[in-house]
Amino acid sequence: MKRLIYTGLLLATLLAALFAAGCSDSNTNESSTQQPRAAEPVRLTYANFPPAFTVPCVQMERWKEEVQTRTRGAVQVETFPGGTLLKAKNMLRGVMEGQADIGCVAMSYQPGVFPLSTAVEMPVGFTSGKASSQTLWALFEKYRPAELEQVKVLTMFATPPSNIMSRVPVQTLEQVQGLELRGNGASGRFLDALGAVTVSMPMPEVPDALQKNMIQGLFTSLEVLQDMKFAEFCPYATIMDGPVYIFAVVMNQDRWNALPQEAKDVLDVLAPEQAAWTGQYWDSHTAEAVEWARKEHGLQVFTLSDQDKTHALEQSAALVQDWKERAVKAGLPAEAVLADVLAWKQEFDQ
Numbered sequence: 001m002k003r004l005i006y007t008g009l010l011l012a013t014l015l016a017a018l019f020a021a022g023c024s025d026s027n028t029n030e031s032s033t034q035q036p037r038a039a040e041p042v043r044l045t046y047a048n049f050p051p052a053f054t055v056p057c058v059q060m061e062r063w064k065e066e067v068q069t070r071t072r073g074a075v076q077v078e079t080f081p082g083g084t085l086l087k088a089k090n091m092l093r094g095v096m097e098g099q100a101d102i103g104c105v106a107m108s109y110q111p112g113v114f115p116l117s118t119a120v121e122m123p124v125g126f127t128s129g130k131a132s133s134q135t136l137w138a139l140f141e142k143y144r145p146a147e148l149e150q151v152k153v154l155t156m157f158a159t160p161p162s163n164i165m166s167r168v169p170v171q172t173l174e175q176v177q178g179l180e181l182r183g184n185g186a187s188g189r190f191l192d193a194l195g196a197v198t199v200s201m202p203m204p205e206v207p208d209a210l211q212k213n214m215i216q217g218l219f220t221s222l223e224v225l226q227d228m229k230f231a232e233f234c235p236y237a238t239i240m241d242g243p244v245y246i247f248a249v250v251m252n253q254d255r256w257n258a259l260p261q262e263a264k265d266v267l268d269v270l271a272p273e274q275a276a277w278t279g280q281y282w283d284s285h286t287a288e289a290v291e292w293a294r295k296e297h298g299l300q301v302f303t304l305s306d307q308d309k310t311h312a313l314e315q316s317a318a319l320v321q322d323w324k325e326r327a328v329k330a331g332l333p334a335e336a337v338l339a340d341v342l343a344w345k346q347e348f349d350q
C-alpha cells in the first residue's frame with residue numbers, strides 16, 4: 001500500500017514538473033514570437049490663434065488627420081485653436097522658442113518681417129484663394145527666403161481677395177472716404193490709399209470692436225461673415241477683389257531635425273498639397289458663407305464698378321513702389337519677384 005502511495009506521489013511530482021516546463025516553453029515560445037515593441041509615436045503640439053471653426057483651424061485639423069494617417073500613427077498631433085497655446089502676435093517667436101512645436105503665423109500681423117512673402121499681398125488682382133495660395137508656396141519654394149530660415153515651413157496659404165463687410169452700404173469709392181474699417185498689413189494700407197480710416201487688429205479682436213461700434217466694418221475674405229458671425233453686424237458687402245492675406249505654418253527647427261526621415265518625407269510631400277487644398281477650401285467655403293449670409297441675414301452684396309476698381313489700383317500703386325523699396329533694401333531681386341508673382345497668378349488663377 002505504501003509503495004502505491006509513493007509511486008502516485010512520484011508520478012504527480014513528475015507530471016507537475018513536466019507541466020511547469022511546458023508553460024515556460026510556451027512562454028519562451030510566446031516571447032520568441034512576440035512582435036518587436038512599436039516605437040513610441042512622436043507627439044507634436046500645433047498652436048493656432050483664431051476660433052476653431054475658422055479656415056486657418058479647419059486646415060490645421062485636415063493637416064493633422066493627413067499626417068497621422070500617412071505616418072500610420074508614428075506622428076501624433078495635438079491641436080490648440082483659439083490662442084489657447086500661443087496668441088497671434090507671439091506665434092512665430094513662440095515656435096522658435098519651443099513653446100509650441102508648430103504654429104500658424106498670420107504674416108500681416110508682423111509688418112516688415114516678411115519682405116519677400118508680402119509680394120503676394122500686393123494689389124495684383126488675385127480672384128481666388130487657390131491661386132494666391134499656390135503662388136505663395138511657389139514663391140517660397142523658389143526663393144527659400146531668409147525671413148523664414150530659422151524655422152521649418154510646413155505649408156503656406158493665402159485668403160481669397162479682400163472685400164468690404166460693413167454696417168453701411170458702400171457702392172462707390174467715394175463712399176469709402178473716411179469710413180473706419182479694420183484692415184491689416186497690405187490690405188490696411190490699400191484701404192488707407194482709398195481714403196478709408198484703417199484700424200489694425202488681429203482677427204480675434206474684431207467681434208468686440210464691431211459690437212462697441214469702434215469700426216464700421218472690415219476688409220478681408222468674406223467667409224468670416226459666417227465663421228465669425230460678422231453677418232450679424234454687417235448687412236452689406238462690397239466686392240473689390242482687393243489684396244489677399246498670407247499665412248505660414250512653421251515648425252520649431254530642433255523638433256523638425258529630431259523627426260525620423262520617413263516622417264519628414266511625409267510632411268514635405270504634404271506641404272504643396274495642403275497649400276492648394278486650403279486655397280480651394282477657402283474659395284468654396286467663402287461662396288457658401290456669402291449665400292448663408294444672404295439667406296439668414298439678408299446680406300446685400302454690391303460690386304465696385306470697373307472704373308472704380310481701376311481707380312483703386314491707381315490710387316494704391318504707391319503700395320507696390322513701397323514694397324519694391326523695402327524688398328531692395330532687404331537685398332531681394334524685387335522686379336524678378338513681382339514678375340514671378342504675376343506669372344504664377346496668371347498660371348494658377350485659371
Ligand code: DTR
Pocket residue numbers: 050054055056106108159184202203219220221224245
Ligand atoms: N483677415 C485676415 C485673414 C483672415 C481671413 N479670414 C480669417 C479667419 C481667421 C483668422 C484670420 C483670417 C487676418 O486678419 O489675418
